[in-house]
Amino acid sequence: MKIAILYGGESPERDVSLKSGRCVYFALKKKHNVKLFDPVRKDFINNFLRFRPDFVFIALHGGIGENGVIQGFLETLKIPYSGSGVLSSALCLNKIICKELLIFNKIPTPPFIIVEKNKEVKLPFNYPVIVKPANLGSTIGVKIVNSDKELETAINDAFSLDNEVFIEKFIKGKEVTVGIIGNEKITILPIIEIRTKRDLYDYKAKYTIGESFHIIPPDLPKRIIKKIEKIAEKTYKILKCSGFARMEIIVDENYNLFVLDVNTIPGLTKVSLLPDAAKYKGISFEELCEKIINLGLERWKRQIKK
Ligand SMILES: Nc1ncnc2c1ncn2[C@@H]1O[C@H](COP(=O)(O)OP(=O)(O)O)[C@@H](O)[C@H]1O
Ligand SMILES: [Mg+2]
Incomplete structure (x- = not known):
């Protein structure tokens, strides 16, 4: 081909x-x-x-x-x-729209408020909070904030990168990621727990060797693993993802889950998270790429028929 x-x-x-x-x-x-x-x-x-x-x-x-x-x-x-089509790609890339859809469908995600430019912010939750641009990835512009003073700077910084900014409650807990491949019929890849000594799983943690670790399987009870899989599958379906996607979820100390982020084109280097999860399931990087192609063709054929 x-x-x-x-x-x-x-x-x-x-x-x-x-x-x-x-x-x-x-x-x-x-x-x-x-x-x-x-x-x-x-x-x-x-x-x-x-x-x-x-x-x-x-x-x-x-x-x-x-x-x-x-x-x-x-x-x-x-x-x-x-990968995903036009609608799903657009929905998932805008974190505010994505969160609104999750909430509408009763999928837990951290509480948040949308920041309006030049308007005073009234936080409905306590510090620490996270300030995020709505349309960026790789933790660019994402900041943990502990005080009103820091908040103003973080908001200004985020607005210099994006026109839409929101503030999320900081959730203390374990961060896990779930890769999914498939169209209507899906395969949930092994869940990976991400550990880093940094405050956030940020750009440096993601792309510097030794700054973060992938733990498979995560250090969590089986029933929680099942719960994560269920939420990840529901999220994939609601957001109309196809081909493949990888979502990030935080599990707090009481095992409450919060969906943070859905990536419709996650990293595809051999050491990236989704390929690593596939490898753990016995799917080589070459096989993964072939599967993604076949799923793309399958979706296309179905679309043409309609
Ligand atoms: N509400 C939150 N509570 C705790 N940590 C968070 C929260 N939001 C983001 N983080 C941390 O910041 C990282 C990047 O945030 P994320 O929303 O995934 O943005 P990006 O699209 O840039 O990956 C996450 O992987 C996580 O480590
Ligand atoms: Mg992310």
């Missing part, structure tokens, strides 16, 4: 995406005619159209690569692609 891999892009997660794209390229190149394309290149559209791919593997993280824009571009060109 002729496969175009999209990587790089201009989001703050460009560097991770370059790595993901290269890993996917090496995983697929034995079996397929693959080519890497970076949408920021001036000649991108011409070269891409000239290549005439049968399938597009989107290895872009954040921004237009993950929020439905690139997905819509490919829909217009009638080229099947990996």
Whole structure:
């Protein structure tokens, strides 16, 4: 098959995406005619159209690569692609919309308030809180805040990165992540507990060797593992994810669960969380990439029939 891999892009997660794209390229190149394309290149559209791919593997993280824009571009060109469709990608990339949908469907997520620019903030919960831009990833602009003074700075910083900002209650507990692959029929990958000595599972913790650890299985009772799986599955379905996705959940000391974040194009390097979970289940990185392609094709066929 002729496969175009999209990587790089201009989001703050460009560097991770370059790595993901290269890993996917090496995983697929034995079996397929693959080519890497970076949408920021001036000649991108011409070269891409000239290549005439049968399938597009989107290895872009954040921004237009993950929020439905690139997905819509490919829909217009009638080229099947990996992962979630336009609507799901857009819903999941906006953390405020995503949380509102979760709450509407009774899926627990940390309490939050939306910050309006230049309006006084009245916190409905105590410090510490977390300030977040709504449309970014990789912990960019995410800050733990302990006082009114810090709050103002954190809000201003977040608004310098994004037009939508919200404040969440800080939940003390264990952070776990659940990868899911599938369309209508899904496979829940082994849950990973993420440990880091840093305050947050931030950019440095994520991408520096030795700054974070993956613990499989997590140090949690079996019934809680089951509960996490159930919530992750429900979240995947409600947000209409397809192909694959990875969600982050915090488990507090009383084993209450809170869904933090849904990534429709999670990191795809060999050491990233979803590939690591797949490996633990005996699915190699190459097999994972093939599965993602087949799921993309399956979704496409079903869509054409409608
Ligand atoms: N409400 C919260 N309580 C505790 N920790 C949080 C909370 N929100 C975020 N974090 C920490 O910050 C990290 C990044 O936040 P997240 O919402 O996942 O944003 P991103 O899209 O940047 O990954 C999380 O992985 C977690 O370690
Ligand atoms: Mg996250």
